[in-house]
Amino acid sequence: MADERRTRGRAAPGIPVLVLAASLLAAGAADAQTTASGQGALGQGAFGQGGSGQGSGQGSGQASDPALAGPLPGGQDPDTFALRGPQAFPGALPRGGAASRSGARTRTPQRRTRQPTAATTRQTIRPGTADDLRLRPTVQLPVSGLPDLAAAAPLLRRRPIDPLDPYAPLGIRVGGLTLFPALQESVGYDSNPDRSIYRRGSLAIRSQGELRVESDWSSHSLTGELRGGYFTYPDNRNANRPDGDGAMRLRLDVARDTKVDVEGRYAISTQRAGSPDLAVQVRDRPLVATYGGTVGVTQSFNRLQVTVAGLVDRQTFENAQLPDGTILRQDDRNANQFGLRLRTGYEIRPGFTPFVDTLVDTRIHDFAVDQFGLRRDSDGITVRAGSSFEFSRLLTGEVSAGYLSRHYADPRLRDVTGPVIDGTVTWAVTPLTAFRVGASTGVVETIVPGASGILTRTAIAEITHDLRRNLRLTLTGTLISNDYQGTSIREQGYSAGVKLDYRLNRWLGLRASYARELLRSTAVGSSYHSDTYLVGVRVNP
Numbered sequence: 001m002a003d004e005r006r007t008r009g010r011a012a013p014g015i016p017v018l019v020l021a022a023s024l025l026a027a028g029a030a031d032a033q034t035t036a037s038g039q040g041a042l043g044q045g046a047f048g049q050g051g052s053g054q055g056s057g058q059g060s061g062q063a064s065d066p067a068l069a070g071p072l073p074g075g076q077d078p079d080t081f082a083l084r085g086p087q088a089f090p091g092a093l094p095r096g097g098a099a100s101r102s103g104a105r106t107r108t109p110q111r112r113t114r115q116p117t118a119a120t121t122r123q124t125i126r127p128g129t130a131d132d133l134r135l136r137p138t139v140q141l142p143v144s145g146l147p148d149l150a151a152a153a154p155l156l157r158r159r160p161i162d163p164l165d166p167y168a169p170l171g172i173r174v175g176g177l178t179l180f181p182a183l184q185e186s187v188g189y190d191s192n193p194d195r196s197i198y199r200r201g202s203l204a205i206r207s208q209g210e211l212r213v214e215s216d217w218s219s220h221s222l223t224g225e226l227r228g229g230y231f232t233y234p235d236n237r238n239a240n241r242p243d244g245d246g247a248m249r250l251r252l253d254v255a256r257d258t259k260v261d262v263e264g265r266y267a268i269s270t271q272r273a274g275s276p277d278l279a280v281q282v283r284d285r286p287l288v289a290t291y292g293g294t295v296g297v298t299q300s301f302n303r304l305q306v307t308v309a310g311l312v313d314r315q316t317f318e319n320a321q322l323p324d325g326t327i328l329r330q331d332d333r334n335a336n337q338f339g340l341r342l343r344t345g346y347e348i349r350p351g352f353t354p355f356v357d358t359l360v361d362t363r364i365h366d367f368a369v370d371q372f373g374l375r376r377d378s379d380g381i382t383v384r385a386g387s388s389f390e391f392s393r394l395l396t397g398e399v400s401a402g403y404l405s406r407h408y409a410d411p412r413l414r415d416v417t418g419p420v421i422d423g424t425v426t427w428a429v430t431p432l433t434a435f436r437v438g439a440s441t442g443v444v445e446t447i448v449p450g451a452s453g454i455l456t457r458t459a460i461a462e463i464t465h466d467l468r469r470n471l472r473l474t475l476t477g478t479l480i481s482n483d484y485q486g487t488s489i490r491e492q493g494y495s496a497g498v499k500l501d502y503r504l505n506r507w508l509g510l511r512a513s514y515a516r517e518l519l520r521s522t523a524v525g526s527s528y529h530s531d532t533y534l535v536g537v538r539v540n541p
Contacts, residue, residue: 186536397425
């Protein structure tokens with residue numbers, strides 16, 4: 001018993017030394033096997049069944065298996081001394097192989113145990129998702145001419161915040177919101193500020209302010225864009241006019257499959273002197289204001305999405321003043337619109353959701369009878385079918401087509417009916433170039449005698465290209481067609497523009513633009529064309 005105890009006492013301290021020596025002295029297969037077998041009993045005494053004795057057996061038995069050559073599990077090289085834990089001890093000794101027998105094992109490159117981290121790249125063009133057409137305003141501004149490209153906001157969404165871009169505005173943090181204000185002052189020349197058949201050019205000065213809002217809440221979302229501007233013409237002060245538009249959108253995530261969308265919107269414009277709705281010369285350009293809101297609830301049933309939304313909009317017209325000082329009243333054109341929209345979509349696969357959209361609305365004027373003795377209250381229904389789509393985030397959008405019908409309270413006014421094409425598509429051609437097209441159809445109110453409404457169709461295209469990180473070129477074009485239902489008045493026109501933005505730093509930039517507008521109308525004195533040149537400074541506080 002004493003000898004046995006003394007033997008165990010001497011053997012125990014030598015275990016680590018022998019294991020280390022066996023790892024270093026792997027000069028030949030015979031020596032390695034002899035050393036391993038000599039440590040078998042000691043390994044069982046120190047480590048149990050998972051000791052080095054079992055490991056030596058595996059080493060000699062697997063030496064001829066070429067599939068086991070290479071680094072051990074976990075990406076570690078067996079020539080290193082890193083401990084692996086109990087499950088790795090069977091392979092603590094070098095595996096028998098050509099490299100082990102030669103005593104000079106070639107180090108195998110370590111294999112990654114996780115996906116490599118992608119390099120951060122600057123996102124120049126943001127494809128974005130398609131605009132949410134479910135909450136789009138349905139009361140349109142009266143047709144007073146072509147869209148003013150010099151005053152219109154850009155169609156494409158602005159760049160996201162990129163900390164690697166030394167020219168991107170960072171915004172102002174207010175709690176969980178980020179505000180992106182912008183001020184712009186431009187000067188140039190307008191060949192036809194009145195947008196009338198009588199051309200009278202003038203120096204043009206434009207002042208504009210913008211505010212974009214984005215939230216970064218863990219749930220819910222608040223986004224919006226507000227814009228307002230004013231054109232001043234020192235050589236033709238009667239043509240001075242304001243303009244603006246904006247919308248704020250709030251999404252409330254009530255539950256996993258339920259969300260509530262709330263939107264408030266506004267638009268401010270002016271009527272031109274040659275508009276068929278005025279048909280007289282006016283001293284100033286009367287204001288037209290449209291504002292309203294939408295509240296909608298979307299419920300998802302697995303892949304089925306159902307949206308119910310209520311819409312309320314109001315449109316008001318300012319009285320016009322004639323050159324002799326007489327007031328031309330237009331308050332009989334003021335109207336409210338109430339609508340109910342039902343939209344049902346089914347997600348066939350991610351990024352592809354066909355839908356059916358139905359809008360029922362009614363328009364009620366402040367006065368039951370207008371100045372010509374006509375009752376212009378009306379009821380309408382629009383049915384559209386289409387799909388929203390997203391392919392690899394390079395091609396996104398929503399396209400739909402359908403049919404509309406509007407019935408008027410006065411039997412002398414003909415119903416307005418016709419096909420509807422609506423949608424927008426954005427294509428990120430390259431990381432530096434984006435292309436977007438859009439189309440819309442609607443019925444606009446009018447007071448032209450005998451005309452029930454204006455069936456208007458609009459198509460828009462826009463191309464943006466970044467020549468440099470701080471230099472962006474934008475080309476924009478618009479086609480418009482107006483059909484005064486019940487009369488012979490037809491209008492066809494286009495507008496085209498080019499814009500160049502050069503950013504000096506995050507808060508200061510330069511902008512130059514040119515816009516061409518042309519409208520041909522069958523109404524006497526309603527056609528016009530104009531050219532606008534502007535150069536300005538843009539500040540992002």
